[in-house]
Amino acid sequence: MDRNEALALVKKQLTEHRYIHTIGVMETAITLAERYSADPKKAEIAAIFHDYAKFRPKDEMKQIIVNQQLDPNLLIFNQELWHAPVGAYLVEKEVGLTDIEILNAIRYHTSGRPNMTLLEKIIYVADYIEPGRHFPGVEEVRELAKISLDDALIKAIHNTIVFLMKKKQPIFPETFFTFNDLVKKQEVE
Numbered sequence: 001m002d003r004n005e006a007l008a009l010v011k012k013q014l015t016e017h018r019y020i021h022t023i024g025v026m027e028t029a030i031t032l033a034e035r036y037s038a039d040p041k042k043a044e045i046a047a048i049f050h051d052y053a054k055f056r057p058k059d060e061m062k063q064i065i066v067n068q069q070l071d072p073n074l075l076i077f078n079q080e081l082w083h084a085p086v087g088a089y090l091v092e093k094e095v096g097l098t099d100i101e102i103l104n105a106i107r108y109h110t111s112g113r114p115n116m117t118l119l120e121k122i123i124y125v126a127d128y129i130e131p132g133r134h135f136p137g138v139e140e141v142r143e144l145a146k147i148s149l150d151d152a153l154i155k156a157i158h159n160t161i162v163f164l165m166k167k168k169q170p171i172f173p174e175t176f177f178t179f180n181d182l183v184k185k186q187e188v189e
């Protein structure tokens with residue numbers, strides 16, 4: 001699928017603001033793919049569709065989680081987490097994408113997971129540092145992303161966990177598992 005076709009499909013699913021965010025993630029993901037020797041075409045498509053399900057009604061997402069037997073734990077955590085795995089399902093079903101690397105990059109773009117692939121890391125970091133993001137700490141992650149994708153990813157997850165804790169929000173276990181996995185791997189290096 002080419003870029004313009006993909007963008008036209010996703011535009012219908014998103015608000016103007018979220019569409020502009022998507023373009024930012026796309027451009028950032030391609031840059032990171034070139035920098036870290038991933039497939040820029042896969043990065044482009046995964047980025048374009050990463051927030052495909054962002055505006056689906058809560059009830060529809062809940063039904064998909066139950067009926068498609070996605071992680072039932074999702075239902076007892078922040079519904080902000082749902083659009084990632086539900087998005088992977090819908091992008092396959094409605095758009096017809098079948099590339100498992102692309103689908104997994106969409107599936108894990110919010111929580112991460114242990115043993116993330118290069119493409120999954122790129123989409124996670126690109127989502128965090130795209131030029132439209134302005135939260136505290138983002139500039140540090142942008143700088144890290146020029147040197148080490150793993151260091152950028154660890155910092156982004158660290159910031160997300162601290163942000164949620166400050167708001168006294170529960171942390172999805174996969175987010176911690178992702179952080180632990182990355183940090184443990186650096187210990188043995």
Ligand code: DGI
Nearest residue numbers: 051077078080081109110111169170171172175
């Ligand atoms: O969809 P985006 O806004 O572009 O970014 P995203 O997919 O990373 O979603 C960010 C939202 O998800 C944000 O509101 C925080 C929330 N989130 C991320 N990780 C966790 C989480 N919420 C909980 N409860 N636990 C998490 O581990």
Ligand code: FE
Nearest residue numbers: 050051109110
């Ligand atoms: Fe998202």
Ligand code: FE
Nearest residue numbers: 021050051127
């Ligand atoms: Fe996003």
